[in-house]
Amino acid sequence: MGPGETTTRTRRRAVPWVLLGLWVAVLAVVGPFASKLADVQHDRAVDYLPASADSTQVAKIEDRLPGGESTELVLVYHRDGGLSAADRATAARQVADIAGREPLTAPPKGVPSRDGTTLMYPVASSAPGTDEKKRDAFVDDVRDVARSANGMDVEVGGPGALATDASEVYGSLGGPLLYTTVAVVAVLLILIYRSPLLWLVPLAVAGVADYLSMGVAYGLHQAFGTTISGQSSGVMTILVFGAGTDYALLLISRYREELRRVERPYDAMRQALRGCAPAVLASSGTVAAGLLCLLAADLNSSRGMGPMGTVGVLCALVAMLTLLPAVLVVLGRRVFWPLVPAFGSEPRQRRSLFAAMGSSAGRRPLTVLVGGAVLLGALAVGALNLPGSLKQEDSFVDTPDSVAAMETLARAYPGQGTQPITVMAPTDRAGAALAEIRHHRGVAGADPGRSGKGWTEISVTAKGAPQSAAETATIKSLREDLDRGETEGSYVGGPSAQQIDLQDTNARDRLVVVPIVLVSVLLILIALLRSLVAPLLLVVAVVAVWGAALGIGGLVFGPLFGFEGTDPGLGLLSFVFLVALGVDYGIFLMHRMREESLNGSEPAAAALTALRTTGGVIASAGLVLAATFAVLTNMGLVQLVELGFVIAVGVLLDTFLVRTYLVTSASVALRRKVWWPGRLAREPQPPEPPETRPAPTVAVG
Template sequence: MCRGWCWGCGWCCWAWWGRSPPSCRRCSTTGRWIICRPVPIRRGWRRSRSSCPGARRPSWCLCITGTVGSVPPIGRPPPLRSPRSGSGIGWSPSRGGVPAEDGATLMYPVASNGPGTDEKLRDAFVERVREVARSRGGLTVEVGGPGALAADAGKVYESLGGPLLYTTVGVVAVLLILIYRSPVLWLVPLVVAGVADFLSMGVAYGLNQAFGTSVSGQSSAMMTILVFGAGTDYALLLVSRYREELRRVERPYEAMKVALRGCGPAVLASSGTVAAGLLCLLAADLNSSRGMGPLGMVGVLCALLAMLTLLPATLVLLGRRVFWPLVPAYGSEPKARRSLFSAMGSSAGRRPLTVLAGGAVLLGALALGTLDLPGSLKQEDSFVDRPESVAAMRTLAEAFPGQGTQPISVITPAGRTEATIAGIQGHEGVAAVERGRTGDGWTELSVIAKGAPQSAAETATIESLRDRLPESYIGGPSAEQLDLKDTNARDRLVVVPIVLLSVLLILVALLRSLVAPLLLVVAVVAVWAASLGIGGLVFGPVFGFEGTDPGLGLLSFVFLVALGVDYGIFLMHRMREESLAGAEPAAAALTALRTTGGVIASAGLVLAATFAVLLNMGLVQLVELGFVIAVGVLLDTFLVRTYLVTSASVALGRKVWWPGRLSREPAGPVEQPPGETPPSRERVAVG
């Protein structure tokens, strides 16, 4: 009892540290609480641009609709300066507006003359630009451009923290009430998960301060999802085992010790696999993806620590009454009822090859939907609800069809300025080029492409200019989006094999087999392809999305492989226990499914529901990622894990444990520790 109180007091102190203002409030600008560093693209481009003092940054574009001749001059608001960093940002409007052919729309490019690294300063400047522009009566003024888009995206990320947390807590609470059917028990794992979430904030803040770990609003949202989703999964497994032990062991403390010995290894192995898979994202070049790896690992490990320390201590302190009204009395037997998963396992065991072939065909057909995935998501299409910046960009696209509305920036050596201008003017994809400022041996040029922003024509122009001007640096919003797409493609080629290899090695060490780990890895890869294919079938026709996030494939793969193998470990670990106890392969597979199926199903529902919370967020990339992962978890829980892995294990027989000892001869019954029953007679309940 004293140990329980000590654990509780210690966790209260850790949670208070995690929620302290420096760790979860003062660091936030783009997400819930931590700044995301810029993506490391074209470092030479950034170095050369910083060497050009006063170099303009074409970041905004005023779209003025009305009679062009009546447009008055746009005034200059005073510059803004950050009191914390000392950086400033000022107003550098272009020489004049560009009228559309219909004479009713004027495009007025605006650029900042400061470094623009302070994102709060940037957002404030965007609002200042909007105030000045709207002060002109009789005209319709919209502020667009990359700077305005970034400011609107920042507002969305800032608004995610509260709704995301409250919605996640609400969804998990409802599911726990339905699973436990108790007015008290559901609250215990939920509060423990909340404490783990607070702690993860503090740990992530420490990583950011100590190692400069990059964390975005997207990755902080994923950390919250993982803490509540994975933490609740571990709680379901522990509480289920603890409930059963209370019927066989009189003292709650001793029952918890037996429960931890029984499910602890599987929970540790599964959480370690998830953490290792997420940590493989450190091999990515893209900072947003790379930062999501350590942050996801922090979320999983904080949830694991809380569920294996604070949750057991709390349950022991509360005693049997926490299960009221379904209190497991000492010496009682659970109500006999036919398990749904027993029936499902029996159907898979009768015709394993038929079930396996049918499931493989179904997953393959769903995977064909990846051919219908929309193209790469453009920056202005990344909002679920269209803000003013997107409206401005679409107005400009209609008023200036087939013409670039945001400049391509070229930084060239000052001694080659004239030659560079001549080379750009001779390019067939360039509409205009304007000389900018010069400093420290560099000159900035603004290039207007003939193609629309982020179109195939503009992309071809950027790539051609890079080939034609090897001594210059080509940048700007469209060039950055192109580099992001290329970097995501590179990350997929590098990270995916590392994830598969690391997960496979962990499974081999845990299961002492080669065939069973390969079976689990192939199963989760098939689930990923099928869920991505379902996304391809609904993103455009149902959700109306214009594209898919370039990082969707990589992030969904990492999460689904790690989390899918997580459930596979629960099933295969129990199957191995049954085989070690002397059960035949088919009986071991069916018993493992019957005893763990309820827990896995409950955990899968909770995890899918927590990721489905992202469907209510305001950014397309979060909606797409949440949808693919939620669908994948459901497929893995109710199709792959229940039918395909079970039927494959039955069909393979002892070969599933090759080359281990279990593949050659059955193991005899093993002696059980006092207070435990043989695995084949144990029943795991979730209700």
């Protein structure tokens, strides 16, 4: 061995250790920022509301008023047999105690129900302002005072209590979500690798990537004001572990193959990266581009989800293409024990499930294609059974105290408003606005509240029940009436108005974002696959998967899960994730199919070979990704359960039906046309027979 070769080997041995050192340095820098992510995570209504809506303007103006945002509660006193004089005295004493402890915006007034079983006291304070911790402390303090007495039920509801209960659920997501995700991925990796050590490596690297993503997300918030909510933070963690583990599965699978052909782990890893890195880079780039399309959304929560999801995917990508290879090379072949791939050995041949599936798709491709399309279409019809828009009180899986209070109010005050509508009017027009509101046919009462910074707050009670058709009509007509004449410039907000704006804005965002996602993904696929037909096939397939997954949701959300509504953002978010992630797997399959075609395989053979060679890895990756999103179904909020369910079901449909059967059968049926108009679409010309070639010209002279 010459000195030059010795130097080269020494450098190669040093490369993994240098990478590990760089990662240690990066984590040391990122660490202080990652720990601060929870401090900038907010789940107030204004953090989810559409940027341009009336309800958002109301929330922003409230922040500027003396004391900041108002925390509105409703104390509910109830006894089935009717409240006694002693009960009413107890209620009055407790409310007075609360007023003595907390600065309230107005003296509380009790409102008895007609049947005498219930007494409600609306209570509001601006002392907590925009500080969520102070708001939660205020709500907890009120709950401590308002306890059951002498058999009387006492509950605390209202927007502030609902927000506190939601914040408690979001606050509990971090630990349980992370631990459950890690446990699920660990179990799947142990089953896939059947090794006591190997499964730990990608899992640990994914954990490092998650830590890195937290630091980067905090930096984005500080630099650009990116909205960070419990929902977006949780989804970022899911994507880091789901997508990161997928990339690890592809890399490790290729690395295992190369270790049988290449003697040294460093050289085998170089070959593995050279083989699979282009597909991984292309797929992660497509996912990131799809998620960034959410920046076009007007809804704050959706717009913030785009950068957060992109950060998760890209951090997972960087970790799996740098840190994971370094760790694997340092550990050497023994990391695969007991199934160590020896140099020069041949893998044990086993009957491949995906070879059998491919053969069935190859024999009758049109039959398989039509049958699969009919099945997906039938499942998509179930989307018509999706329950209506989700109300605030129906957004919890379990029933917290705030929801129990709202249910009691709904029974005791049927058809009557029990939740305030907030109107913000310019102070110089507040008198005209108050008169207009009080004369409005859908309004039961209105009282002026705080004033400051040129604005006056008016608390309005509607005649209709919260989030009923009657109250919705009142809010919409109030907005029309107050937006003209002497009251022009007034805004109508509050919890019910926020729900209306969420629905309207989600409908608008679907019309804007969906075409952008489709066009962006299609253009990227055209550039990657150098074809028009193959990208169209993949895009149509993932859209069909999205429709079928929503349809399955419609069949189970109400009848099986007992959900009373569907989150307005479910359609858009599930579409973006399923299209981006579904195309991700499509790239793996089509990339291998194109590679086989370039090597001279016939179209049908190329499609079946691609399925046979990538099917197992794609199936494992799909199971991991579906399982990580399924973790959301164990969380306490209906919108998270619905999102996790639809994406998990969609990924499974894409992995085991669309990718294995429909895309493969379509590729077999289309043959070379699948690569049109690229050069692979043209039939190769056979060489000209020698006897037909013209004789060479001989110069005479």
